[in-house]
Amino acid sequence: MHLTGRISASVLILIFVMSLLSPHLTPYDPDAVDLNSLREPPSVHHFLGTDNKGRDILTRILFGAKISIGIALVASCLSVFMGLFIGIISGYFRGLIDTLLMAVVDLILSFPSLLLAIGISVLFPPGIYTVVISLSAVGWASFARLTRGHVLSLRESSFIEAAEAIGCSHLRTVFVHILPQCIPLSIVYAGMKLGGVILTEASLSFLGLGAPPPTATWGSMISSNRAFISSAPWMVFSPGIMITVTTLCFNFLGDGLREKYDSRRDTYHSMKTS
């Protein structure tokens, strides 16, 4: 992998480890209101300042990282599983079932993704699970299409023919011969998509559809403090930097993964964040 990919991976691991260790790294409670230190600018006590309720911003960013990155990772895993499942069924059995499943995929890909995610998350009571559900409901379709294409070409290869010739059942062919071939592709693609998932999660929580307050998420930290941008710009500055850096690192990592494992050039659309 190229250098930027490695640096990005290191930065991401650093952010993640710090967020996991956050209760031990900072003396502050992320949700405790402190009326004695409202909207303090960055100082020795509060490196990134405090917010509208006197909460330490650095602490909230670290706790928020756990939520934001965690949600993105879980939602991506769900999307990959669902995409693998649907894609393999579609590509392996072909025929009517393939047509039907791909029609659903087309339907989902025809929506503007954020609008679809908003529509789904309004359906459920607000919470972390709702965010995960709406993100993965939007995300699985492109994985399914990718996997299906791959399975269609795998099906024609001679080792599948051999497996069928020695009498493997459908189940064995799928799980032992086809599935392992699809997983690396999905991981690469998931890496490319993660940046976009982080952004969508941040947008949802900015719109008030993310994890409910007082839970810290990067998006909600920006939306709840944006009324004070003229007097206290540091309150929205650092969460935005975190979203950007994390997304950028995931995008670099995805680029690196793609260059290493996926030699196809026609990935224009997968380069776009969803």
Place this chain on the structure above:
Amino acid sequence: MKIYVLKRLVIIVPLLIGITMMTFLLLKAVPGDPVFSMVGERANPETIEMIRKEMGADRGIFHQYNGYISLLLRGELGRSYFTNRKVLDDIAIKLPHTLLLAVFAMALAGCLGILFGVLSALHPNRSIRRTITLLSLAGLSVPVFWSGLMLMIFFSLWLRLLPPSGTGEIRYLILPALTLSLPAAATIARITRFTVVDIAAMPFIGTARAKGLDELHITFVHIMRNALIPVVTVIGLDFGSYLNGAVLTETIFGWDGIGRFMMEAIVKRDYPVIMGCLLTGTTLFILINVFVDIAYHFIDPRVRLDASDR
């Protein structure tokens, strides 16, 4: 050709059914009486009675969906819980604002994206090429709601050049349009770069150089003419990202379009408005995509955009 156009047109129908099913489910998921959740408790009794009859609230779910569709076909999107105004009327006022913003942002994204894309592919200085490529990846990674706030701090609060929020003439349009265009410009720049690099490596460019043509002539006449078609296609097909971004951008800059309308409705859980905006936004998105698909098919027969390419 005719079959292709027909196929694209036919595909609209299941998509629209899918959208209405989603908003219908939303309607059913709202706690309480679905008729109230469509018109609000403050609607006059005749309207409630009319809609109750139309929806067949006491009959089966398919019947209700049927009634819902016939209401939609007559342009009945319900009334806002809070203002008691017809959702359709409000959308009719706000939609042109959103479209104006989107078109302006699209033009801006096209200019910025193509300019930076060509520079990052052909600029003689390697470090400048790399910097621009890096910037375009950064443009894809910045959340629009944050870049919008940063632009607002810089241009409105520090430099005091442009108004921070409001709807109106061009002064009000610049910041939201710039914000909205950034991620799209980054996408366009990346695609332009890939296309230009591909074309610059082709033999006929070598021939043009061998003939002794100067680099500017080669860039604009030989490379750009061939690179523009895929790039312009992507600009058109990317309309969805403007709708996505409009929700966030309009909210930040107080631009009175359907994005902000929907955001305010989400905060208040004003379901008829949310559904109306979702319906309008997604329908518009699908119609424009199909239209762009067909239009490019006519403009350039080489563009065979099958559904599976997207």
